[in-house]
Amino acid sequence: MLAAMGYQPGQGLGQAASGPREPVPLTLKQDRLGLGRPSQRALKRARREEAGAAQPAMAPVQLPDSSSFLRQAAARVAAGRAAAQLRRAQQACENLDSAAGVGNRHGFWQTRAAAEGPDATAMVGSAPVLLEADVTPQLGEVLQYLRTQYWYCLYCGTAYENAADLASHCPGPSEADHADM
Numbered sequence: 009m010l011a012a013m014g015y016q017p018g019q020g021l022g023q024a025a026s027g028p029r030e031p032v033p034l035t036l037k038q039d040r041l042g043l044g045r046p047s048q049r050a051l052k053r054a055r056r057e058e059a060g061a062a063q064p065a066m067a068p069v070q071l072p073d074s075s076s077f078l079r080q081a082a083a084r085v086a087a088g089r090a091a092a093q094l095r096r097a098q099q100a101c102e103n104l105d106s107a108a109g110v111g112n113r114h115g116f117w118q119t120r121a122a123a124e125g126p127d128a129t130a131m132v133g134s135a136p137v138l139l140e141a142d143v144t145p146q147l148g149e150v151l152q153y154l155r156t157q158y159w160y161c162l163y164c165g166t167a168y169e170n171a172a173d174l175a176s177h178c179p180g181p182s183e184a185d186h187a188d189m
């Protein structure tokens with residue numbers, strides 16, 4: 009259309025060709041009926057759009073807050089892991105102490121009642137619930153004792169020759185230190 013009016017691309021608009029060089033966006037009417045009465049279809053579409061706009065927005069779906077549930081589940085798993093490791097550490101402690109002629113002077117050995125007592129799960133309703141407290145601090149104490157007294161690492165499963173042997177062959181005191189093994 010502009011070309012038909014003598015416009016050359018790249019030329020400014022206006023008599024002095026000083027107008028903006030970018031073409032002014034034209035609003036083109038899509039309706040085939042042009043400027044006349046809007047078609048029935050266009051009217052229907054407009055009514056539909058109005059109706060759609062009038063509808064209240066759908067309420068957002070409420071998802072249950074799963075994060076706290078997952079946190080609790082993870083904490084239960086970690087506590088159960090620590091408890092199982094504590095039992096292994098206590099057993100190792102008893103074996104090593106006994107072999108060394110040392111009694112349960114520190115109380116780290118697993119008591120028979122604890123070893124044979126009811127396990128740490130109980131039924132609440134129909135769901136088993138882990139009742140174990142987090143024994144990570146006790147586990148740390150026993151592991152530390154085993155390392156310093158016997159150069160024994162629970163995660164390596166090895167009693168080393170001496171402190172230097174332990175230091176050079178065991179990646180560290182925590183389970184995470186042994187993750188790459």
Ligand SMILES: [Zn+2]
Pocket residue numbers: 161162163164165177178179180186
């Ligand atoms: Zn180790």
